Amino acid sequence: MTADTVTTIGGTLVQHGRLSDRIYVMHLAPGDLPGILDDLDWLAEAEGYSKICAKVPASTSPLFLARGYVVEARVPRFFRGREDGYFAAKFLDAERRREKSDPTAVLAAVREKAGDARPAVLPSGWTCAPATEDDADDLTVLYREVFATYPFPIGDPGYLRETMAGDYRYFIVRTEDGRVAAASSAEIYREDENVEMTDFAVHPDFRGQNLSGFLLSRMEEEMRAAGMKTAFTIARALSYPINATFARAGYTWGGTLANNTNICGGFESMNVWYRALDE
Known part of the structure; x- marks a missing residue:
């Protein structure tokens, strides 16, 4: 089995690669904002990825939404039992957003x-x-x-x-x-x-x-x-x-x-x- 790479950008833990053709922000270091948004865009463009998925605290979501992300899922009290969490996604190819099968x-x-x-x-x-x-x-x-x-x-x-x-x-x-x-x-x-x-x-x-x-x-x-x-x-x-x-x-x-x-x-x-x- 091949797999994507897990690495860090600043203090933010990310997975990315061609297998899933995406970047996945597994743990966001809030101190990396807002610059991490440019870093993610740069990496996606350089590698030709069609999706960025980010697991982020609700308080940071306006920065992501302003950059073209949409909220795909929400988990109440996700962070430390206090703050809601969002799974925010940026689609860089319209086809990637289109469901192939109805779940x-x-x-x-x-x-x-x-x-x-x-x-x-x-x-x-x-x-x-x-x-x-x-x-x-x-x-x-x-x-x-x-x-x-x-x-x-x-x-x-x-x-x-x-x-x-x-x-x-x-x-x-x-x-x-x-x-x-x-x-x-x-x-x-x-x-x-x-x-x-x-x-x-x-x-x-x-x-x-x-x-x-x-x-x-x-x-x-x-x-x-x-x-x-x-x-x-x-x-x-x-x-x-x-x-x-x-x-x-x-x-x-x-x-x-x-x-x-x-x-x-x-x-x-x-x-x-x-x-x-x-x-």
Whole structure:
């Protein structure tokens, strides 16, 4: 799997590259404003990217909107449990904004499951535990099996070990005989006091057992204990199972990011779901 690059511009953390043909501002350093807006425009023009997506505090949004950005999703109390957060996007190609498939049917279907949490119980003898560096090779086998393309290099064991040493917490479900059945990760933004529930993958042999729901519940427990105030995810808009997992768990839909991510072999729109962990 190829992937885009994660780097910093000033104090701002960004991901960019040709795989997803975009710049993604993962963490904005407000002190970089307003100059960071010129930096993003320059990088997009130099590389020919067709979209810039920025995750920003509400108080900074007027600067982005004045530069041609639109708000695609909103998460209340996203930053430190106090300030709302926006996913703002600038489309540099009109085609990039046009939905190729209508995601509203999946959204309508999963909203009927809102709060309908199903008990998530592992089969006898199975285990769920935080992954360690020793699990990295097994995790990459699973991720390569499930994802033809992915915006981050989760098919590289070196990348997994590197992120494990930072603010990522991977969780792994194994069968009684030690096979990897499912995995996920919590990407922690300590300064913002929020966490992205992400990298969900279930091996084809073990689907239909609500393993993603179990992993999500386990990660929520861990993240509450770590003091995170808001959990969110960016889920494939056309995937019923992953959207249903979050709807059932009591998450609220915050918006859809159009043609945002190259995942599973092509560009897909992504739904933002969120839940307060401190209530």
